[in-house]
Amino acid sequence: MPTPPPNREPEDPEPEDRALSPYTGWTRAHWEARADRLLLAVRPYASPGLGLVDLPGPRPSWSGTRSDGLEGYARTFLLAALRTAAHGDDPHRHLDRYAAGLAAGTEKPGTDGPDSWPRMAGTRQAVVESASVALALRLTRTRLWDHLDDDVRRRAVDWLLPALEPSPVDNNWWLFGLTVAGFLQDAGIETDRAAATVVRSLDRIEDWYLGDGWYSDGDNRAFDHYNAWALHFYPVLHAHLAGDRALLDRYGPRLRAHLDDYVHLFDTNGAPLPYGRSLTYRFAAAAAPWLGALTGHTPLGPGATRRLASGALRHFLDRGATDENGLLTLGWHGPYEPVLQSYSGPGSPYWASKGFLGLLLPADHPVWTAAEEPLPAERADTVRAFGPTGLLVQTTAADGLVRLHNHGSNHVGDGADPGYSRHAYSTRTGPTTAPDPADNHFALLGPDGTATARGPAEPLGTGPGLAASAHRPLPGVRVLSATLAHGRAEVRAHLVLGAQEGTPVRQTGWTTGARGPVSQLHPVHGYHPDLALLPTGATLQGPGPTRTPALHGTTRGPAALFVALASLTAEPDPAPVTALAHVQVTGPHTLTVTWQNGTTARLDLAALAPLDAPDPEDP
Secondary structure, eight states: OOOOOOOOOOOOOOOOOTTTOTTTOOOHHHHHHHHHHHHHHHGGGBOTTSSOBOOOOSSOOTTOHHHHHHHHHHHHHHHHHHHHTTSSOOTTOHHHHHHHHHHHHTTSTTSOOSSOOOOTTTOTHHHHHHHHHHHHHHHTTTTTGGGSOHHHHHHHHHHHGGGGSOOSSSSTTHHHHHHHHHHHHHHTSSHHHHHHHHHHHHHHHHTTEEETTEEOSSTTOOOSTHIIIIIIHHHHHHHHHHTOHHHHHHHHHHHHHHHHHHGGGBOTTSOBOOOSSOGGGGGGGGHHHHHHHHHTOOSSOHHHHHHHHHHHHHHHHTTTSBOTTSOBOSBSSSBOGGGOOTTOOTTGGGGGGGGGGGGGSOTTSHHHHSOOOOOHHHHSOEEEEOGGGOEEEEEETTTTEEEEEESSOOBTTBTTOTTTSSSEEESSOOOOOSSSSOSSOEEEBOTTOOBOOOOSOEEEEEETTEEEEEEEEETTEEEEEEEEEETTEEEEEEEEESOOTTOEEEEEOOOEETTSOEEEEEEEESBOSOOEEEEEOOBTTBOSOEEEEEEEEEOOSSEEEEEEEEEEEOSSSOOOGGGTEEEEEEETTEEEEEETTSOEEEEEGGGTSOTTOOOTTOO
8 A cells, every 4th residue: 555645735716706606606526625625634643544533522422532533534535535536636645544554443443543433333433334335335446445455345345344333323324334244345355145125224214205305314303404315315326326227217306395395495695594403514405416416416507506516615614614723623613512413423524525425526527617697595585395395494595595484394203403493584584592582483481481392283284375384392392383485575373272361471582683684573473573582602603702682471271372473584684574565363263363464474374283182282
């Protein structure tokens, strides 16, 4: 194996090309240069034999530092593979280093040597990282794997084989075994066992496919970026790499349907919507659009695909996603610990490597040569329901903002997770992380002012400009909620059932800072006329101080209706939201909205669900 070269900085990328890329200025050369910079930045943190990449960070993951070192190796190896797989150009000899690391990492598995990788039997996270290792080996098989010593290949296979067992986690983790199996099939190793793993894995995720391009990530109604960077990514890419036309004919149209929705989740400033978990993977959100272009299963033109992906990559790199040493930090723009999960370690952000999938497309592909095209968020106002998810997306062309209204997605039934439990999210505001005050939240307040959590959202359906759900914040209490949206205006309605007479309630709006977009919240029915501005701190969009608008009211009778108008806009000097919609409450649970353009919408909350539905917690 050749001696790895010393570190050196990559050459400056090409100057911006505003003729080819009028929105972002970036070309393929910029992507290659950024990949090289990310890879060169991690080199000083490699173990002596290059088998681990031990990156600095605020804390280790729950899997421990050895697992975190494997994660650093595996995820940056995937980036190196994407950087080099489509052509022979590897000016920094990235693959030599990862080949050496593969040999060192599998030398004494399970020992305390300076390079050895943890075994999957004792470290569950190793199953996740096996997928990145296997995919990188698959993409570079003729350039790397085929030139390794037989003993290194044997040890690597021994380390990979446990991934073919049933998944230890019943969600997208099934696809890690699929990915390992795909590599082994290509390499002609344990092909029957690998084929069985492919079938078993795909059969399991089939149980979670709900139609219109959307999977639930397990038995939990979790709809987030994992649809794009896992549940579509692995099956479609496997089918493409295997040349399996039958599989691609099944999963490709699903990807296309998903992208038809997914493209609406990107702001004109490049930001993907910060909603759900694992947000520190950042521009991994660009993986699915690239995959659509790679396989031909996309509703997007080649210029729109590159505009979306380059916009996402620039959004983060231009806003401090890398530190002074060029390392991706644990956070969103810069470091931001509240966005992390317990499984997040210093190497976790490098799953953003998936966002470089477009480098598998050759330089003369239209995705690199076509002029950039505008995104939906900058072409027209949109209010769009996403199939079976209970999600309603609202975009405005005047400012390029994207807002998501959540009436049906949960994380394993956890009503307190700020990444899932809010009624609304946007590309330019971040969910508050403290339990109170929570942004975009409707709560009942206890005698001490404590706010209830939302509880798992039960979807009640979507319609034109409408999404609705129910939740149970307290035993015996049910809240029916609905959002109607038009332009930048939102009507937020809640019908509280079964609460004690005179129970205080609170509706909060969008949390913003002094230099952010403008948040408006206006009482229509059931609330006191005074608007409160509650002080809040930093969000993932930046440091505080921020303020969260809030309305207060009290319940009256067994069914109490509360209605408010809300708006979030980056337009200069925006008109008050009351100029955009007129709301007339026509009954104890009905209302009619007349929008600024004269169109109307009628809402009957009682028609969405029985008002006397039993509480499943009651005996």
